[in-house]
Amino acid sequence: MRRFMNQLKNGTFVISYCTACRKKIWPPYEYCPACYRRTSPVTAGKIGKVVEFSRSWLEEQEVIVALIDMDGILLLGSISEGQGITIGAAVELIATGASSDGKIYFHFKILGSV
Numbered sequence: 001m002r003r004f005m006n007q008l009k010n011g012t013f014v015i016s017y018c019t020a021c022r023k024k025i026w027p028p029y030e031y032c033p034a035c036y037r038r039t040s041p042v043t044a045g046k047i048g049k050v051v052e053f054s055r056s057w058l059e060e061q062e063v064i065v066a067l068i069d070m071d072g073i074l075l076l077g078s079i080s081e082g083q084g085i086t087i088g089a090a091v092e093l094i095a096t097g098a099s100s101d102g103k104i105y106f107h108f109k110i111l112g113s114v
């Protein structure tokens with residue numbers, strides 16, 4: 001988990017992968033929860049789609065929080081350029097990281113938006 005957090009702080013989103021089950025595992029675990037074999041860390045893809053989203057206003061700035069399906073892994077993150085956001089819209093993970101107090105964030109942008 002420490003290695004995962006260090007990579008996340010450097011902007012690399014890594015998940016666990018079980019080569020026996022061919023399953024992506026999130027949050028990352030050293031052992032597969034299905035077959036108990038040791039997993040391997042793999043860099044996750046950056047493209048996903050919007051499952052659900054919500055707009056809110058914080059200090060006169062619009063913030064869009066969305067649930068993103070990253071090819072089977074669900075992430076909660078923020079989205080910039082909310083024009084044209086729809087359920088099912090393709091998004092790209094453009095920033096990820098962890099703050100010093102351990103809070104993880106994911107930031108996406110809508111693909112194809114201007």
Ligand SMILES: [Zn+2]
Nearest residue numbers: 018021032035
């Ligand atoms: Zn497995």
